[in-house]
Amino acid sequence: MKLSADLQALEARLGHTFSRPDLLVRAVTHSSRSSTTREDNQRLEFLGDRVLGLVMAEALLAHDRGASEGQLAPRFNALVRKEACAEVAAEIDLGAALKLGRSEMMSGGRRKQALLGDAMEAVIAAVYKDAGFEVARDLVLRLWGKRIQTVEADARDPKTSLQEWAQGRGLNPPSYIMLSRSGPDHAPIFTIAVRLDTGQEAQARDGSKRKAEQAAAKALLDKLTG
Structure with missing residues (x-):
């Protein structure tokens, strides 16, 4: 399967070339564009949320070995919440690669926080299924960058x-x-x-x-x- 130019560009921004390109196609397909021959990204989103959670839990424990559960929980929530996923998605211009139905495109779906956050989680799951946990973890840590070190300032609501x-x-x-x-x-x-x-x-x-x-x-x- 050959990816379209916009998905090849997304691959480059992700820094991962898919051995199963269909996973990336599914990850960027919103339910408004799904059909009997094209799956949407909802199941991948479900999985990606869990992969992201594990990566962030490990990273927070490693970053602050003396932190209590009460200190870690708000930091974790700040890193995995939909807004954080949408911010990362915007940074890699994930919206440009989303496959949306006409109504979602007309209503600005490429910029909607919920759609971007869901798609970011789906992309994480796609990388996980394509190349395994280590590669998915490296991707998440690279994309989230310094957020893990600076999350304390954001975690206090x-x-x-x-x-x-x-x-x-x-x-x-x-x-x-x-x-x-x-x-x-x-x-x-x-x-x-x-x-x-x-x-x-x-x-x-x-x-x-x-x-x-x-x-x-x-x-x-x-x-x-x-």
Whole structure:
């Protein structure tokens, strides 16, 4: 089976040449493009999530041999969550190689975080099935790069930190209000405000509602703690 030019380019960006090219084709095929003769990537995504989890668990244990389970868990979650997978996918321009149905293409599917994250996990599984765990692990460690060393800063969820700050001072939990939602359906922009009983608040905007809430929480924490 000969790969198309876009998939050959993806191979080069991955640094892995598939002995079974059909695995890569399946990994980039969204359910909107699947058919009786073309499998989608959902089963590979399921497997890739587990391969990624094992790689990251091993890497975190090796990186900090004295860390407790309570310290490791949020770091692990930060590295394997869908947003992290989507960020890596964007860095290797995985979206350019996705096989999408017409409706997904028209709605900006190549840039959707969920689709990119799922496809990244599927690609990891494809490499694992094509060449084994060692090769898949090397790929993941290379693509995730310094994230493993710097994950501590990302693992502390600002929303949790702000809630703990408020509770420690006898305040009710912060409230999050969506002030506006703008932009097209495939690329929305959310403006979120977070407020405390004291009247202090901060705002943030992002294409992800969750990230906007986190950014608003961080902005308010920065105000409160200097």
